[in-house]
Amino acid sequence: MRLLLLFLLLTSSLSLSLATEKKTQSGAYKFGVLPYLSTTRLENIYAPVAAELSRALRHKVNFRTSSGHNRFLNNLKQQRYDIALIQPFWYPPAIDQFGYQPLVRMQEPFASLIMVPDNSPLHSISELKGKLIATPPAFAPVVYMARRALKKAGLIPDKDVQLKAFKSVDSCFQQVFIGSADACITPPFAVAVIEEKMRIKLRALLETTSIPNLSIVVHKRIPADKRERLKNIFLSWKQNNAGKKLLDRIKTQGFVPAIDKEYDMVRAFMHEIKGM
């Protein structure tokens, strides 16, 4: 009798753990990362991040991305992601419209850089006149910011200087590397990655004024305590070695709490872009 009870106990425990596992799998949070790099590249960086979040949160977190910015934005709009790393210009709609709440942001300011290889003959923005600048997809914030800066520098985009959009920052730099483009527009955090991958040294011709950097938002359907824990997890990475390694992969010094008020300037910029 005792043996039977023990057997039953064991089997039920096993079933329970299996069910929990399944439920856990099916109830995993999706951590969507905007496709600022190729899917494979993003997986290398953010799969470990998701794994760490899963461990720290004790809740499975799956890394996700999309094949393009539009699709990602669409997924964001459809609130498919539980946690999302978004660009600054997506912050307002994500918070204001899509049901997300701010969590943390990369502490570095976000700017747009017009980069050239270190051995490029171009040394000033004015020398870009008549040149071709490769850009990420047109709707990328760095592109907007760069256009605005070019204008301010006296170069009318698409007139004084040609801008050609490519699929990703990787693609942009590939064009520069093979000589099809003279410069490339990129966010700061991608520079180190590109330099490391392509084993080239880059030099900035132009750096726009900065706005708050990429932020991590979390859907409000996530319980508040989990949201808070998530926030603390991101914030704690600056203080521990494992976190520092992740931050290094992401190419940021760390995360700081995302304050909504900081993104007012982004909102104003978006309003300006609409007028553009």
Place this chain on the structure above:
Amino acid sequence: MKLSLKYRIAIMILLLETIMMGLVLWQTLEHSLDASRTQLEATEQTILNLVGNVSRVALLTEEYAELQPYLENLQKDPRVLKVMLADAQQRVVASTHSDDIGRTFNTALTHHNNDTEHFWRQLEISNSNGKLGELAINFSNKALLQAYTKARNLGLTIAAFGMLIIAIAGITTGFLLTRRLERITAAAQRFAKGENLVKTGVQGNDELGELAHSFDSMAKSITKKQQLLQESEHYNRTLFEQSAIGLALCRMNGELVDINSAYARIIGRDVEETLQLSYWDITPKSYIRKEEHQLNCLDATGCYGPYEKEYIHKDGHLVPVRLQGQLLEKDGETFIWSSVEDITSYKQAEEALHESQKMLQLVLDTIPVRVFWKDRNSVYLGCNKHFARDAGLEDAEQIIGKTDFQLSWHEQAELYRADDQQVMQSGEAKLNYEEPQSSATGNIWLQTSKIPLLDRHKKVFGVLGIYEDITKRKQTEEALRRSQKMEAIGQLSGGVAHDFNNQLGVIIGYLDFLQEYTRKDEIPHKWVNTASHATMRCMDLTQQLLTFSRQQNKEKTVANLNITVREQETIIKRTVTPEVEVEYFLADTLWLTKIDTGEFHDAILNLVINARDAMPNGGKLLIETSNKHLSADYAALNYDATPGDYVQLTLSDTGCGMDSETLEHVFEPFFTTKSEGKGTGLGLAMVYGFVKRNGGHIKIYSELGIGTTVHLYLPRSTSSELPAMARTNDKTELPTGSENILIVDDEVNLLQLADQYLTDLGYHTHTAKNAPQALEILAENNNIDLLFSDVVMPDGMSGYELAQQATQQKPALKILLTSGFTSKTIAHNGLARFSSHLLNKPYRKAELAQHVRMILDEEDNT
């Protein structure tokens, strides 16, 4: 049914080819299939990986709609039948079959089971965050099967075609092979039937051509060898028949099978007659045991002999033979093959040689010398019996093979060997040389001659040696040499002593005068006395020296040595130290001997003194007397000894003894072992002189640490006369006279001294310096009563001759002679009558006075 070789070759080739082709085909198909399978698997894996990469992106982006066309495109590849992608929840999210979407992955898989025509390959897609999903592709086997079928058909076709060709080739080869083989076979059959110089007639550079050529060569070679064999057989048969040595082949039981005529001749028969006999018929029964031994050798080694025996001749006498032989296999049977040699003449020669050797040995053993001979390495080849005895061997044959190193004279072996080699290398004889040899009785001397031995080619093959023992001769020569040396020393020392004596006479004479003149002055008188004693001592020394040199004419008397020794007992006792014990062993009936007792006393005293000095810490001194006969043998060993009866006096001490070197010189004057001032070295010389003068013999035995024994042998005397001249006392009143005395002496000082003496004594004197002068004085003076003359004088006339002439002129003249030594010319032809009145020099006044008075008082000589 006998199948021809060509068909068998063909069938064999065909079978082998079939097996080979089958194996090759199977291996080829397997290999081809494996290669195809591997290639297909690689391609499938590549497809899987490619689709996997695309699927990964789709899983990460969850954009499966874009994947769908991609998957459907894959189906264009005939190998790909279906593709399914499932997410982490095992839910199919993309598939080439749309009805699979939404199903669970495993359900979808089982819906399309594996069979022989298709199979699933799966790939799990995951990252560091865990499993993303799973990809499954259903591949078709059709291509593989098609490839397999294609390869199989091709292989079979090739195999069939190949076998056909091989079969044709096999048959052709067999035919070609066997045709030439048949020709070779035919040639071999002809050769076997006895046909000579057979040729196959087959040519070619292949193996059959080689075989045919080899067969032809072999046939030629065999034919030639057969011819040679026949010739050899004929030759051997001729040798067999014509051999001077008997040859026989017999069975193991002794039955003679084949012999030559020489064999038959040995036993006085012919061949046919001998072949009727058995070996045992011609072997004497006394040789049975010897034969058994030889048969055992034959069994053990396959051969026997050579050994000697006898055969029984037809006429019954025994023929000495030498046999040897061996076993021989012939036609499957074992025979004994023997060679037999008639050694009758050899035996006769051997016997003659043996006799000759016996004679030679007899000659060698008879001759008194030792004979030996050695080989080039100084190894003895032989010797005579005298030599063998010297070597301590019982038989001369025992010397064979030995070297000098193995004999009793091994100490001289190197020396002998060197001499051998010198003689053999130089080829010249070394004759009559002396060499030492160690023997059981001590070292001996040999006189040896060595001669090189030459063979008939005049080459040295050894050395012949002859020697004789010359030890006795050498001892004799040594004794003679020693004696001659002693005599020469004696003569020399005698001459010196004589001259010295004369001067001493002068000194002592004038010292006597001084003693009288200084009688009243005590101190000068004392000095003169001291000088006189010293001079007397010198006189004693010269006396001893003259005694040794035998130039002193002493008066001998017959004496019993026991009495003489006892007379000296007191002196002897006083001479030795209290620690020395003196014992006397005097013979009861001792023979008499004629000696000068004074000299004897001196001799004894010298021996006692030597004994005392040899025992500084005390010891024993034994004095013995006995009668002794010295034999001829003893005399032969001691040169200076004469066989006869002697009185032996022996003095033995337990002193330090003397070594052989000291003994060698012990009788030499002035030789001493005593420290300076302790001895004059004249003691034993004086004893030696005393013994020799008395015709005796002296022998000393001494050993270091043991002691010394001195034997004096004095000739036996049968006379009973015992006169003795008493010693003069200086304090006795001197006889005087008034007669006329003629003094003759060539020494002026002595002449004057004598004149002074006689004048003092009251005589009337005349002096002359030589004999002629004396004769003149005698002629001028008829009143001279006494002639007092020195014996030895210059101008050719001695004192004796002067005395003779003087007495012829004046027969009543009394004669007194004086001399320091006795010449050898004295005492013959009547001159000896004057030697009875001889005053020895140096003489003192008292002695002169007594002698002069005694002679003058004698009755007339006429």
